[in-house]
Amino acid sequence: MxxxxxxxxxxxxxxxxxxxxxxxxxxxxxxxxxxxxxxxxxxxxxxxxxxxxxxxxxxxxxxxxxxxxxxxxxxxxxxxDTLAWHFLAIRIQPGQITLTLRDLSTRAIQEDRLPLLATPEKPLLQTLQDIVNDFFIRHQSKLERLTAIAITLPGLINAASGVVHRMPGYDVEEMPLGETLAQRTGLPVFVQHDISAWTLAEALFGASGGAQNVIQIVIDETVGAGVISGGQLLHKNGRTLVEIGHTQIDPYGQQCYCGNNGCLETVASTGSLLNLTAQRLPSQPESLLHDAPLTIASLCSAAQQGDRLARDVIAGVGHHIGRMLAMMVNIFNPQQILIGSPLNQASDVLFPAVSSTIRQQALPAYSREIQLTPTAFNDPGTFGGAALIKDALYSGSLLVKLLQG
Missing domain, CATH: 1.10.10.10 (Winged helix-like DNA-binding domain superfamily/Winged helix DNA-binding domain)
Known part of the structure; x- marks a missing residue:
């Protein structure tokens, strides 16, 4: 980069x-x-x-x-010389928190996965402070020189200030996560949206290494995007996210939880895909999907075996994503597009649908040579946090703090 x-x-x-x-x-x-x-x-x-x-x-x-x-x-x-320098990478997801102690080569020293429950008795910020403190106490014998803490999570986040404005699944409003943990631990704290951090991890450790202009699409329970432009993560130091999940695709479509109708997330998220499949399944008695519980894994397996319904619904998601990507291609002119999704299990159905739609709707000069690639990480875990630390070392912002002691 x-x-x-x-x-x-x-x-x-x-x-x-x-x-x-x-x-x-x-x-x-x-x-x-x-x-x-x-x-x-x-x-x-x-x-x-x-x-x-x-x-x-x-x-x-x-x-x-x-x-x-x-x-x-x-x-x-x-x-x-990386072995004696450690940092803590944290990933927060609805219901779960992962904490990984890594050295500066990003090698994992210790990883704990714990439930993260929302309780009215204790604010989430206090819970997170306690979890971090307990982790350090529990693994004190493994700690060397601690350099920083990096946290990735979903929601509306100001990466520059470390403030979490909103977070799905928790009663959070203007939570000063970065500042509070920095004061508590005396360490620099980096906070970033999990999709943006994943995009950075792919650029530093994964499938888009060396590419200067990249779009990454994540299709999962939510739909989101990250962009590398000119070798830099777009909006990495602000509160702005490349928001595509709540872009209107169908003005007469299903109402989204954001209040709008027909958002991309209502037609392309894995939850909406399973709901659509369940609605169509009774009219498809020959479908293989009658033989097993309906999950993304069973849907992809059926598609790979040629099941018509499974292939149609996955291709439909691909066309919706392709229309959004065509607009982004015309704006960013990327060298490469990454797709991170459990639907990559049926990439032979998903990718051609995405690719053909991009080529139909984007400028030929921009879309002709684009590579469509699965992400290297099926699940980035705390590598998103590791990428934030590596990025801060490469930019010098964290490095000068270590040089100053």
């Missing part, structure tokens, strides 16, 4: 340069200082200063390596 920025003052320049150097060592290590200078387009003296600070902070280490094509003595290269 291109995480360079346009610095406005000397501190921002230092932050950006440090992030660039850290990123290059991560991607190409072991790498020599000379090669770092070339790739970062920074003077050797600047590289020497930045590397010295990172060595002193134990964020990088030197190692011998054989330069390709060289028969001489091994060169001295730089690699990241």
């Amino acid at each position: 291109n995480l360079y920025s346009q610095p406005g003052h000397i501190d921002q320049i230092k932050q950006t340069n440090a992030g660039v150097v850290y990123r290059l060592i991560d991607l190409y290590g072991p790498i020599s200082r000379i090669e770092l200078s070339k790739r970062a387009q920074l003077a050797p003296a600047s590289i020497t200063k930045i590397v010295r600070e990172m060595l002193d902070a134990h964020l990088v280490q030197e190692t011998e390596f054989q330069d390709p094509g060289s028969r001489g003595r091994p060169a001295i290269g730089l690699i990241l």
Whole structure:
């Protein structure tokens, strides 16, 4: 990803340069200082200063390596020192919370999955504080140098302030999650919408690595999207989400919980898909779906076996998604479109429907070469949080805090 920025003052320049150097060592290590200078387009003296600070902070280490094509003595290269640096990645879902202690290579050290119940006796914010505190106490023997906390969750979120305005399944209103946990733990706290974080995880660890312009669609209980534009996650530092689930598809359609009629979510979410299938099933006595409980897994299995009803309803979702994507393609001109969905089990039905609709309705110059790809993660878990930490290191915003101690 291109995480360079346009610095406005000397501190921002230092932050950006440090992030660039850290990123290059991560991607190409072991790498020599000379090669770092070339790739970062920074003077050797600047590289020497930045590397010295990172060595002193134990964020990088030197190692011998054989330069390709060289028969001489091994060169001295730089690699990241990640094992002794830990962070906590948290994913909040309706009814469940996952906490994963990871090192800076994103390797999982400890993961706990716990129920997250909504109770009138205790506010959700207090519950979350207690869960984090208990996790640290429970696994104290495994903790090294803690760097940060990263939290991903659904809802209406201001990523810059860490405030959760609304959250499905819980009585939440203007919850200062980031600030409260930062004060409680003394750590930097990053908060992001789970779909946006998933999109970033795919760019850093998954199916869209190296692509500068990507659209990711998630089709599940809700329908949402994330966008990488110019190598950056769109709206990553604000309260805005690429909201497609509540875009009207049919003005005479079913009423959505948002109050509108015929939103994309009412025709393309997995719940609406199962409801539609159940309505049509009595008129399809030959369908394989009569032989098992109706689930997304059984629906996809039937579609792969050629069941007409199953294939029709999945293709219908594909056409609805394709119409929305055609508009987004005309706006963002992406290199790649990712689809994250349990419906990927029947990708041979879903993907052609999406692709054909895009090509029919988007500008040919934009849609002709687009790659349609399943996400690498079927479920990102806490890799969304890991992506937020990696992104903050690459941009330098978290890195400078670690260098300063």
